[in-house]
Amino acid sequence: MVLIKYNAGNIQSVSFALERLGVDFTISDDPETISKAEKVIFPGVGEASSTMAYLRERKLDQVITNLKQPVLGICLGMQLMCRHSEENDTPCLGIFDQPVKRFIPETDFKVPHMGWNSLTKVNDWIQPELENKSVYYVHSYYVPVNNFTSAVTPYTVPFSAAMRKDNFYAVQFHPEKSAEAGQMILKNFLAI
Amino acid sequence: MLSKRIIPCLDIKDGRTVKGINFVNIRDAGDPVELASTYAQQGADELVFLDISATNEKRKTFASLVKEIARNINIPFTVGGGINSPADVAPLLEAGADKVSVNSAAVRNPALIDELAKAFGSQCIVAAIDARYVNNQWIVHTHGGKQPTEKELFSWAGECEHRGAGEVLFTSMDHDGTKNGFAVNALAALHGQLTIPVIASGGAGENKHFLDVFTVGKADAALAASIFHFGEVKIPELKKYLSQHHIPVRI
Numbered sequence: 001m002v003l004i005k006y007n008a009g010n011i012q013s014v015s016f017a018l019e020r021l022g023v024d025f026t027i028s029d030d031p032e033t034i035s036k037a038e039k040v041i042f043p044g045v046g047e048a049s050s051t052m053a054y055l056r057e058r059k060l061d062q063v064i065t066n067l068k069q070p071v072l073g074i075c076l077g078m079q080l081m082c083r084h085s086e087e088n089d090t091p092c093l094g095i096f097d098q099p100v101k102r103f104i105p106e107t108d109f110k111v112p113h114m115g116w117n118s119l120t121k122v123n124d125w126i127q128p129e130l131e132n133k134s135v136y137y138v139h140s141y142y143v144p145v146n147n148f149t150s151a152v153t154p155y156t157v158p159f160s161a162a163m164r165k166d167n168f169y170a171v172q173f174h175p176e177k178s179a180e181a182g183q184m185i186l187k188n189f190l191a192i
Numbered sequence: 193m194l195s196k197r198i199i200p201c202l203d204i205k206d207g208r209t210v211k212g213i214n215f216v217n218i219r220d221a222g223d224p225v226e227l228a229s230t231y232a233q234q235g236a237d238e239l240v241f242l243d244i245s246a247t248n249e250k251r252k253t254f255a256s257l258v259k260e261i262a263r264n265i266n267i268p269f270t271v272g273g274g275i276n277s278p279a280d281v282a283p284l285l286e287a288g289a290d291k292v293s294v295n296s297a298a299v300r301n302p303a304l305i306d307e308l309a310k311a312f313g314s315q316c317i318v319a320a321i322d323a324r325y326v327n328n329q330w331i332v333h334t335h336g337g338k339q340p341t342e343k344e345l346f347s348w349a350g351e352c353e354h355r356g357a358g359e360v361l362f363t364s365m366d367h368d369g370t371k372n373g374f375a376v377n378a379l380a381a382l383h384g385q386l387t388i389p390v391i392a393s394g395g396a397g398e399n400k401h402f403l404d405v406f407t408v409g410k411a412d413a414a415l416a417a418s419i420f421h422f423g424e425v426k427i428p429e430l431k432k433y434l435s436q437h438h439i440p441v442r443i
Contacts, residue, residue, distance in 0.1 A: 134442040138268075164269060174268075177290065
């Protein structure tokens with residue numbers, strides 16, 4: 001298991017969550033180490049364009065796109081796996097051929113979408129017992145519901161809480177901060 | 193549906209929790225890590241840790257404490273106290289804190305909020321505002337509510353949002369410690385004005401006050417300290433009560 005090392009804000013928190021689950025893992029930005037890992041976690045907290053620039057500079061964009069083992073993108077990691085983000089008009093990795101859009105604030109719908117919100121319409125790799133369980137979100141951009149969506153969270157519009165395409169798994173929320181529900185999802189990914 | 197958040201706040205001095213914490217079933221109520229874990233298990237949605245250590249030297253020990261907290265709890269937490277610059281923030285976020293709160297330093301130097309939001313992202317910058325109602329105006333105070341400033345709550349909160357704060361934590365110094373309820377009218381006005389979440393603080397004494405702060409006050413989250421520490425309000429019961437009154441909470 002390799003946790004991709006880059007300028008993401010939540011590497012420490014994800015590391016601690018993996019430690020709490022008793023997982024052996026390394027934190028690395030070395031393309032070979034990442035490519036040979038049994039599983040890869042692509043964390044993320046930050047801004048899309050500077051993070052994509054950082055990944056391209058180190059050729060990690062190609063490394064991630066070409067991975068064949070199970071890969072889990074978290075929060076910004078999930079957004080960067082999409083085609084394009086409205087955050088500073090950023091072309092992303094294109095694993096999921098989906099746009100990343102900005103929430104438009106409305107009365108009673110603040111942006112950032114911050115706090116605990118529920119998982120609905122769970123399917124595929126998100127266990128049925130997680131239906132209606134709350135997970136922790138902090139984000140201003142979202143991926144609309146699409147063919148790859150594995151769970152939906154309602155907000156100003158329903159959005160993709162989780163997705164999967166082949167070996168690429170992704171969650172918009174923070175499993176590392178989502179108490180027992182988050183631990184279940186991490187365990188679930190680890191058991192794949 | 194997005195849940196309303198319940199947030200216990202812990203004051204930390206020299207690495208220990210202060211303010212006479214009286215918890216049953218806890219070995220060492222002065223140990224912030226143990227107390228934080230207890231709250232996380234009880235269903236707290238977030239935690240806030242305020243470092244009230246007097247010296248910079250003692251503050252350095254705070255970052256290592258933050259790391260221990262992050263290692264042991266699986267819910268988000270905010271840390272604050274004595275943050276004056278991006279250099280103060282980086283070690284706290286690297287240690288695993290999710291957000292930092294700034295208060296007096298931002299009042300002195302409002303550009304600090306821009307700097308922090310640019311360096312770390314708005315989502316992790318909480319603008320903490322202490323205010324008192326004086327001559328028909330909510331006047332912002334610093335130094336734990338002792339020192340009046342020339343700023344007015346609503347214009348300052350708007351400026352904080354504009355400069356890039358991701359949340360506002362408003363403490364009414366008139367309500368703080370009274371246990372008579374939150375400043376719901378001022379909170380409702382803040383809600384109407386801001387597009388970022390508002391955390392209400394000051395005045396919680398019983399379950400009903402939390403219901404009021406979410407219905408009348410329209411707050412996104414409610415913070416309290418001693419009533420949780422002394423078990424006067426118990427989080428599982430509070431959440432059950434709120435849920436029975438149709439407030440969306442995480443149970």
